[in-house]
Amino acid sequence: MAISLKLNGQTHNVEAEPGTPLLWVIRDELKLTGTKFGCGVASCGACTVHLNGEPVRSCQTYIEDIEDAEITTIEVMDQDKVGAAVQQAWLELDVVQCGYCQSGQIMSAVGLLRENAKPTAEEVDEYMYGNACRCATYQRIRDGVLRASEILEA
Amino acid sequence: MTATLSRRGFLKSAAAAGAVLYVGTNARGAIAAADTADAMLNPFVKIDSNGNVIAIVKHFEKGQGPATGLTSLIAEELGVTMDQIDYEFAPSNPNVYNNTLFGPFQGTGGSTAIANSWVQYRTAGANAREMLIKAAADAWGVDASTLDIQEGVIAGSGKSAPLGEFVAAAAAIAPSETPRLRDPSEWKIIGNEATRRKDSPIKVNGAAKFAMDVHLDNQMVVMIKRTPQRGGTVASFDDSAAKDITGFIMAQALPTGHGVAVYAENTWAAMQAREALEVEWDLSAAETRSSQEIRDEVLTALQQAPVYNVNKADQAAVTAAVDDADTIVEKTFYFPLLAHAPMEPLNCTIEQTADGDIVLHDGAQMPTGPHMAFQQIFELPAEKIHIKTMLAGGSFGRRATPDADYQVEAGLAFVMTDRTRPVKLVWDREDDIRGGYYRPAAGHKVRVGLDSDGSIVGWEHQIAGQSIMKGTAFEAMLVKDGIDHSTVEGVTENPYMIPGMSIGLTDTEKATSVLWWRSVGHTHTAYVMEVMMDMAASAAGKDPVEFRLAYLSGDKDQQRKAAVLKLAAEKGNWGKPADGNVQGIAVHKSFGSYVAEVVEISGNLDDGIQIEKVTAAVDCGIAVNPDVIKAQIEGGIGYGIGHAMRDQITLADGAVEQSNFPDYEPLRISDIKAIETHIVASTEAPTGIGEPGTPPSAPALANAIAMLDLRVAELPMTENGVYFV
Numbered sequence: 013m014a015i016s017l018k019l020n021g022q023t024h025n026v027e028a029e030p031g032t033p034l035l036w037v038i039r040d041e042l043k044l045t046g047t048k049f050g051c052g053v054a055s056c057g058a059c060t061v062h063l064n065g066e067p068v069r070s071c072q073t074y075i076e077d078i079e080d081a082e083i084t085t086i087e088v089m090d091q092d093k094v095g096a097a098v099q100q101a102w103l104e105l106d107v108v109q110c111g112y113c114q115s116g117q118i119m120s121a122v123g124l125l126r127e128n129a130k131p132t133a134e135e136v137d138e139y140m141y142g143n144a145c146r147c148a149t150y151q152r153i154r155d156g157v158l159r160a161s162e163i164l165e166a
Numbered sequence: 167m168t169a170t171l172s173r174r175g176f177l178k179s180a181a182a183a184g185a186v187l188y189v190g191t192n193a194r195g196a197i198a199a200a201d202t203a204d205a206m207l208n209p210f211v212k213i214d215s216n217g218n219v220i221a222i223v224k225h226f227e228k229g230q231g232p233a234t235g236l237t238s239l240i241a242e243e244l245g246v247t248m249d250q251i252d253y254e255f256a257p258s259n260p261n262v263y264n265n266t267l268f269g270p271f272q273g274t275g276g277s278t279a280i281a282n283s284w285v286q287y288r289t290a291g292a293n294a295r296e297m298l299i300k301a302a303a304d305a306w307g308v309d310a311s312t313l314d315i316q317e318g319v320i321a322g323s324g325k326s327a328p329l330g331e332f333v334a335a336a337a338a339i340a341p342s343e344t345p346r347l348r349d350p351s352e353w354k355i356i357g358n359e360a361t362r363r364k365d366s367p368i369k370v371n372g373a374a375k376f377a378m379d380v381h382l383d384n385q386m387v388v389m390i391k392r393t394p395q396r397g398g399t400v401a402s403f404d405d406s407a408a409k410d411i412t413g414f415i416m417a418q419a420l421p422t423g424h425g426v427a428v429y430a431e432n433t434w435a436a437m438q439a440r441e442a443l444e445v446e447w448d449l450s451a452a453e454t455r456s457s458q459e460i461r462d463e464v465l466t467a468l469q470q471a472p473v474y475n476v477n478k479a480d481q482a483a484v485t486a487a488v489d490d491a492d493t494i495v496e497k498t499f500y501f502p503l504l505a506h507a508p509m510e511p512l513n514c515t516i517e518q519t520a521d522g523d524i525v526l527h528d529g530a531q532m533p534t535g536p537h538m539a540f541q542q543i544f545e546l547p548a549e550k551i552h553i554k555t556m557l558a559g560g561s562f563g564r565r566a567t568p569d570a571d572y573q574v575e576a577g578l579a580f581v582m583t584d585r586t587r588p589v590k591l592v593w594d595r596e597d598d599i600r601g602g603y604y605r606p607a608a609g610h611k612v613r614v615g616l617d618s619d620g621s622i623v624g625w626e627h628q629i630a631g632q633s634i635m636k637g638t639a640f641e642a643m644l645v646k647d648g649i650d651h652s653t654v655e656g657v658t659e660n661p662y663m664i665p666g667m668s669i670g671l672t673d674t675e676k677a678t679s680v681l682w683w684r685s686v687g688h689t690h691t692a693y694v695m696e697v698m699m700d701m702a703a704s705a706a707g708k709d710p711v712e713f714r715l716a717y718l719s720g721d722k723d724q725q726r727k728a729a730v731l732k733l734a735a736e737k738g739n740w741g742k743p744a745d746g747n748v749q750g751i752a753v754h755k756s757f758g759s760y761v762a763e764v765v766e767i768s769g770n771l772d773d774g775i776q777i778e779k780v781t782a783a784v785d786c787g788i789a790v791n792p793d794v795i796k797a798q799i800e801g802g803i804g805y806g807i808g809h810a811m812r813d814q815i816t817l818a819d820g821a822v823e824q825s826n827f828p829d830y831e832p833l834r835i836s837d838i839k840a841i842e843t844h845i846v847a848s849t850e851a852p853t854g855i856g857e858p859g860t861p862p863s864a865p866a867l868a869n870a871i872a873m874l875d876l877r878v879a880e881l882p883m884t885e886n887g888v889y890f891v
Contacts, residue, residue, distance in 0.1 A: 046372015148804020
């Protein structure tokens with residue numbers, strides 16, 4: 013089926029079978045590879061993107077369900093006030109190790125801070141629970157979200 | 167320009183056009199040169215006339231930090247800031263980019279990246295500095311000893327110039343055999359906590375290119391339907407349903423027989439077509455054992471006399487000493503199979519160039535492995551095969567297999583085509599969890615005898631498990647007198663001065679493919695050593711720290727271990743947990759480094775346990791990038807504790823029962839509330855850091871849980887009486 017996809021402020025016309033996860037349209041068709049494949053079952057969060065500003069797992073978001081939605085990926089997060097603050101905090105604290113999960117971590121962190129500008133450490137843990145990091149950078153992810161909150165407040 | 171050779175040392179050259187200065191070694195450690203960049207013999211540092219400096223990093227980056235670390239060594243010696251240097255990954259060439267601790271083999275592992283590059287990369291940077299300074303000194307007519315390079319500027323004797331200005335002239339100067347390495351007092355980058363990772367910026371904005379992100383024109387995506395039981399082979403397959411999938415191209419059985427390769431236009435089509443493929447398996451020679459049988463075999467082996475007397479001890483005398491002791495502390499341990507599960511599932515991409523060369527795009531942990539395998543698969547000489555090392559989304563050992571398993575799969579899938587379209591092999595998470603190469607199951611049985619003063623008088627230690635190295639290319643190097651060192655490391659070479667210790671080993675039968683897993687043998691040996699020390703301390707009525715220190719009062723090795731133990735205890739408020747909390751401690755040396763960890767937990771066995779804090783102390787010699795070291799300790803702790811808490815791979819009738827993260831649950835952010843790391847100042851040469859944080863983490867947690875009256879001697883903990891909140 014032909015799909016008109018609004019992604020990162022642009023409209024893309026793509027051809028995809030119904031049932032195709034958004035993840036693979038983003039990665040294989042639009043060649044935006046910042047969004048990662050980790051598990052395919054919404055269990056790791058590496059594929060997190062924003063759908064109308066809210067974090068969703070793109071591996072479980074199907075192409076036929078999102079025709080009118082605004083999709084945002086990590087590639088344009090620097091243009092977002094919250095996104096830029098999270099990226100700055102991530103750089104200050106050198107949160108990343110292998111980095112493969114970090115696009116998804118950042119997309120989730122932005123979702124959290126939009127919802128709750130001053131989260132506690134416990135609230136960070138609760139919100140970020142579904143984003144796995146096999147390098148276990150969790151300490152810095154938690155600190156990074158709290159630091160981004162400070163940056164936004166300043 | 168003709169080649170200039172000297173007996174040993176470093177190479178320099180300038181590309182006449184573009185004036186690029188390269189410094190590196192060639193095949194025999196000789197100096198060589200050529201006149202184009204492409205013909206250069208593999209430098210460690212490259213500088214162009216605009217002053218752009220690039221460190222050539224011979225180790226792959228899986229998050230453990232060599233892109234920053236090796237670059238730091240070059241930058242420090244050359245005299246540029248970390249902002250003035252970039253990095254590239256080295257091509258595959260074991261004559262030049264070998265791991266100096268591995269021999270003629272290019273690869274990353276054993277926590278050796280900094281240790282084996284420490285002298286080599288600083289020397290390369292120092293040589294570049296000296297050549298540039300000599301060129302400037304000649305041009306200015308001043309004494310070279312009056313000049314230095316700082317922040318990319320050559321200056322002294324009232325003159326200064328950016329280093330790029332003298333690249334062409336420097337390239338014509340013979341490099342020194344023994345350049346002066348900067349004194350530690352001059353260091354600005356090494357040891358600087360403020361040094362940031364070089365790979366952070368591209369990893370926060372989606373720009374970083376992992377192997378999974380390779381997309382070559384006209385590529386096919388291949389996924390493989392593999393035998394559900396090791397040793398099974400394809401009897402026949404039916405792809406008629408796969409043909410209904412848009413984007414399906416073809417299916418072919420691999421010549422190895424272990425699977426059918428499904429070729430498709432994109433990843434999603436490959437996934438669906440593989441799902442639709444029907445395969446009849448010949449399982450007549452396949453593995454049929456269950457994990458219970460593997461466990462029984464290990465535990466039975468521990469009840470019998472060991473096959474190997476690892477430390478050539480008088481076993482009868484040790485047994486007699488234990489038998490005659492006032493108190494005997496005894497425990498049997500069992501550790502399950504574990505998958506590595508790096509965040510980026512395994513993958514690689516292969517293409518053929520117009521010249522018939524083969525190019526592999528891979529998060530290549532051991533380039534020499536696939537390089538050698540591809541010579542056979544493609545029947546090409548080494549120089550016709552090229553490996554482009556991409557960022558790797560974790561590994562924990564999995565991307566380095568002695569048989570280059572996934573690269574060979576990709577090679578076979580490609581060689582069966584007409585090679586006009588590149589092939590990208592993709593594993594999904596299920597392939598990863600079920601794909602073998604596990605941390606082997608292992609068992610230990612230990613009896614420790616204490617005298618009436620609570621001092622150890624005998625330590626009888628038996629180990630059983632499947633050898634990692636036997637039957638691989640590494641056997642000749644790492645198996646001595648039948649003993650696979652990787653099964654016993656950590657019990658052997660443990661700095662504790664334990665009187666009367668016997669170490670026995672029995673190999674168990676091959677039940678599945680096994681592999682090194684972050685910290686290898688130390689994953690289980692540290693657990694056993696540190697839980698036994700804790701049990702012995704308890705039986706002796708002594709504080710666990712004081713008890714251990716009594717066996718660490720001798721040489722420097724023991725003192726370094728004692729120092730981290732004391733530092734972790736001090737910083738972790740040992741003996742003074744918050745109200746309602748309990749603590750456990752463990753210390754272990756691995757990969758040349760010493761790490762002690764205090765784990766503090768809240769809760770209880772009925773309502774569940776929460777890990778409140780882990781406090782670590784590490785001595786890894788000179789701390790090149792202190793913040794990277796802290797990150798590796800944080801990650802090493804999480805990796806060790808996460809698996810100890812709740813992960814195992816189990817087999818039923820030879821087939822793996824787990825399939826994805828829901829049943830091989832990763833550590834989550836809320837599992838450990840805080841980690842704090844302290845680094846011991848040192849002037850010793852740098853040692854490992856990627857792995858040493860892992861070994862003490864699980865036993866420190868186990869020793870904390872023991873304070874709640876539960877001694878966990880079998881993992882994972884959740885299957886053995888522990889509930890985590």
